Amino acid sequence: MGNEEIKTKITELLAASAFDESGEWLNITVSSQDWFSFASQLRNDETLYFDHLFCLTCIDFKTNLTMVYHLSSTKFRHNIVVKSVLDITKPEIETVSSIWQTANFHEREVYEMFGVNFLNHPDLRLLILPDGWEGKNPMRKDFEDPINMIKL
Amino acid sequence: MVEEIGNTTEGDLIINVGPQHPATHGVLHLIITLNGETIKKVEPHLGFIHRSIEKMCESLSYRQFIYVTSRMDYLSSHINNHACALTVEKGLQIEVPDRAKVIRILMDELTRIASHELWWGAMAMDLGAFTPFFHAFRERESINDIMEETCGARLTMNYIVPGGLMQDIHPNFQKRVKDFLSLYKSKIHEYDELITGNIIFQNRMKGVGYLSPEDAISFGVTGPAARGSGVSCDIRKLYPYDGYENLQFDEILETAGDSFARYMVRIREMQQSVRIIEQLIDNIPEGDFQTKTKAVLKLPKGEFYTRVETARGEFGVYIVSEGGTTPYRIKFRSPGFSNLSALDKMARGEKLGDLVAMMGTLDLVIPDIDR
Numbered sequence: 001m002g003n004e005e006i007k008t009k010i011t012e013l014l015a016a017s018a019f020d021e022s023g024e025w026l027n028i029t030v031s032s033q034d035w036f037s038f039a040s041q042l043r044n045d046e047t048l049y050f051d052h053l054f055c056l057t058c059i060d061f062k063t064n065l066t067m068v069y070h071l072s073s074t075k076f077r078h079n080i081v082v083k084s085v086l087d088i089t090k091p092e093i094e095t096v097s098s099i100w101q102t103a104n105f106h107e108r109e110v111y112e113m114f115g116v117n118f119l120n121h122p123d124l125r126l127l128i129l130p131d132g133w134e135g136k137n138p139m140r141k142d143f144e145d146p147i148n149m150i151k152l
Numbered sequence: 153m154v155e156e157i158g159n160t161t162e163g164d165l166i167i168n169v170g171p172q173h174p175a176t177h178g179v180l181h182l183i184i185t186l187n188g189e190t191i192k193k194v195e196p197h198l199g200f201i202h203r204s205i206e207k208m209c210e211s212l213s214y215r216q217f218i219y220v221t222s223r224m225d226y227l228s229s230h231i232n233n234h235a236c237a238l239t240v241e242k243g244l245q246i247e248v249p250d251r252a253k254v255i256r257i258l259m260d261e262l263t264r265i266a267s268h269e270l271w272w273g274a275m276a277m278d279l280g281a282f283t284p285f286f287h288a289f290r291e292r293e294s295i296n297d298i299m300e301e302t303c304g305a306r307l308t309m310n311y312i313v314p315g316g317l318m319q320d321i322h323p324n325f326q327k328r329v330k331d332f333l334s335l336y337k338s339k340i341h342e343y344d345e346l347i348t349g350n351i352i353f354q355n356r357m358k359g360v361g362y363l364s365p366e367d368a369i370s371f372g373v374t375g376p377a378a379r380g381s382g383v384s385c386d387i388r389k390l391y392p393y394d395g396y397e398n399l400q401f402d403e404i405l406e407t408a409g410d411s412f413a414r415y416m417v418r419i420r421e422m423q424q425s426v427r428i429i430e431q432l433i434d435n436i437p438e439g440d441f442q443t444k445t446k447a448v449l450k451l452p453k454g455e456f457y458t459r460v461e462t463a464r465g466e467f468g469v470y471i472v473s474e475g476g477t478t479p480y481r482i483k484f485r486s487p488g489f490s491n492l493s494a495l496d497k498m499a500r501g502e503k504l505g506d507l508v509a510m511m512g513t514l515d516l517v518i519p520d521i522d523r
Contacts, residue, residue, distance in 0.1 A: 023455050024242075051369050055457070055468050057483040070457065070468075070485075074369055074383065077390065081455075102372030105493040128199035128522065139207055 001047065001078050009048060013041050025070075027081045032067075035084050036094035042071065042082075043099045049073045050080065053100035056107065058114045060141045065091045065114060086116065095121040113139035164192065169507070171200050177274060178518030182495075182507075189503050194496045202522040209482045214240050214314060214449040217479070222308035224484065225520035227267040228462040230259045233312040238393060239458040239469040240314040243451035250437045252316035253394045258329070258432055259299075259311065261425040265336075266295040267463035268418045268425075275415075275512035276347055279356055284346055291339060294332045298325065314449060316442030329433050333426060340423070348419065357412035361498040361510035364409060371497065372490035375465025376421060377514050380414035382407040387461040401428050411506075414513035450477055464488055464515055488520040 001009075003026045010017055014034060020027035030038050042050045055070035069082045086093060095118040097104040107118045108127040115137040118124055126133060136143050169182040179200035185193040205224060209217040221236050222229035234256055241248060248256075273288030296306045301322045303311040311318050347353050368378040374385045386403040388396040404420045406413035451473040459468040465487030472481040491514050498510050 024457065052372065054372060054374075054459070054466060055470060055483065055485040057470065059472055059481045068470075070470075074385070100372070101367070101370045101497075102490050102493055105489065109489075127197075128202050130199065138204060 001076055006048070006078060006080060009045070013045070014038050023081070025079045025081050027083060029083045029085065032084050032086055032093045035082075036096065039069075039082075039096045039099050042080075049075045051075070051100075053096070053102055053106075056103055056110070058110045058116055058139075060088075060114060060139065062088075062141055064088050065116060067093055067110075067116065069096075091116040092119060093117075094119050097121060113137055115140065161187075163187070174278075177516065180516065180518050180521070184504070184507070186504060189505075191499045191502050191504060191507065194499045194507070196492055196495065198522055200522070201519050203519075205523045206482055206484060209479055211478060213477050214451065214479070217482070218313055219308075219310050221484070222310050223519060224486065224523055225462055225464065225467070225488070225517050226307055227270060227517055228263055228464065228467075228520075229307065229309050230256075230263040230312060231460055231462040232467065233310060234260060234394075235458055235460040235462075235467050235469045237312050237314045238460065239456050239471050240449065240451065242458060243454070243456045243471065243473060244314070244445070244449065246315060246443055246445065248316050248394070248443060249440045250395075251439045252441050254432050254436050255317060255321055255441065256312055256394055257396065257399075258429060258436075259309075261428045262295050262298065262329070264425045264463045265422050266292050268422050269295075271418060271463075271512075271515045272343065272347075275509075275515075276353075278508045278512045279353065281347065281353070284343075287339070287342055287346065291332075291336055294328075294335060298328050298332065301325070301328070313442075315445040316440070320441045321436075326433055326436070329429065333429065333433075336426065343419065348416075354412065356506070356509055357415060357513075358408075358410055360411045360506045361502060361513065362409050363494060363498050367494065367497055368409075371494040373465070373494050374487050374490065375461070375463070375515075376404075376417040377414055377465065377491050377494075379404060379417045380406050380513070381409040385466065387459050387466055391459065393458070393460060399428055399431055401425075411509045411513040418515070448477055450475065451479070459485070462487060464517065464520065465491060484523055486520045486523060488516055488518075489523075492516060492521055 006026055007019060018029040042048055050071040050073050052072045052074050054072055057068050059066045065086045065088055067084045072079045084093060095107055107121060110116050111118060111124055112126050112129045165186040167184050169184060171179040171181040181197040183195040184191060205220050208220055218233050218236050221232040225232055269288040269292040273285035276284035299309060300306050302325055303309040363381050365381045365383050368381045368383045378385045382405055389403045401424045404417045406416050453473055453475040456471045459466050467487055468485030470483040471479045474480040499507055
């Protein structure tokens with residue numbers, strides 16, 4: 001399916017979505033409240049069928065945190081990018097680990113590195129950081145550790 | 153840790169495998185809940201070799217960050233470098249000379265063979281056979297020698313850079329690769345005689361660690377691990393880069409979904425890599441090995457994503473640029489991280505002794521998982 005067709009289809013599913021076509025793939029921005037129902041539609045719709053979540057990450061833009069989901073369909077081979085802008089003081093978004101199981105691990109990584117709280121996540125615990133880690137999230141832009149320097 | 157696992161009943165046994173366990177091939181910690189000898193749950197605990205490469209890259213220039221990526225999946229370091237170079241080239245919109253493209257593919261495929269050789273030897277050793285390791289390393293060493301001559305390194309190559317290659321190939325390169333191919337072809341039957349046809353080995357692999365195609369896709373499993381379940385996911389075929397579209401090779405698919413299927417995919421994939429090398433080794437075009445690029449690279453504002461096929465699966469590089477000389481945010485989508493998440497699903501209900509076979513056929517490289 002081409003970008004235009006995906007765009008028409010997605011506008012039918014969720015009217016409040018914003019598009020950006022400057023990149024390689026179609027970018028869609030949705031609000032964090034709409035994300036879970038929108039995600040299950042993307043996964044289960046017969047013509048879209050985005051069954052492969054191949055990248056899940058977060059970007060710290062200092063004023064907000066942006067969740068980025070890269071989706072692809074193993075049936076139709078089309079790709080999209082879905083973004084959701086979160087409030088930096090209280091970053092919260094619904095988990096999608098019930099839709100794509102790979103999100104379980106990736107969300108745990110984002111949780112500890114960026115401090116995003118994934119609502120209804122089955123197992124939101126530290127995965128990479130040592131047990132008992134306290135303090136700031138290491139991948140945030142304002143993270144400074146004078147003893148174990150990460151920046152070069 | 154123990155209290156957090158949950159779902160344990162009276163009489164369950166919790167054991168730790170790793171962080172220092174020979175079968176994990178690195179520092180990976182698995183917390184396993186057992187009922188008798190049956191696995192109820194596998195909880196990976198990562199981070200023992202986490203170097204925060206993504207954060208480090210935020211303060212490195214687009215020429216410097218290549219060196220760090222060799223240290224992630226150190227068995228596919230050429231392919232990691234290749235992915236990063238492609239992403240930067242995509243951002244700068246520069247075209248690489250044909251000579252560089254062909255050499256890149258040759259290097260990628262040699263790396264793939266070397267990586268699968270190591271996997272084959274190490275996995276057979278995990279299952280109790282020590283001899284195959286020496287057979288695998290005999291061939292792997294000659295690949296390492298070729299790499300050493302051209303790149304100056306045996307493991308962390310840093311050879312593929314934005315714009316082309318670091319330097320031209322060594323004059324001996326073509327001859328030595330051909331020598332390697334004839335050596336490899338004269339020895340390949342030994343692999344099957346030693347291991348593949350061995351009935352003890354087959355009994356330990358067949359029907360162990362079943363992964364359905366639906367689960368493979370849902371867990372984001374890619375590479376030989378997914379192709380063993382019949383999921384077509386070879387990036388070289390689906391989204392070809394640097395001239396893979398002009399080459400004749402097959403995507404290997406098996407349908408059984410068990411450890412033996414994943415084993416067979418890798419064994420047959422090595423032969424496809426040989427096929428690719430044979431097509432290219434006599435046809436390296438003359439010309440430059442590099443395009444002229446500016447001393448300081450600046451990517452335009454925007455987002456760039458590239459994926460390539462490493463020996464372990466789909467490796468993605470996601471660069472967010474604000475227009476400066478360093479990336480604003482960089483994310484490495486490593487195949488090992490997603491593949492490992494499927495281990496729990498595969499292992500439930502299996503015997504503890506079979507866990508080694510499952511981990512072996514997932515081909516985990518811990519620095520690739522931790523980054």
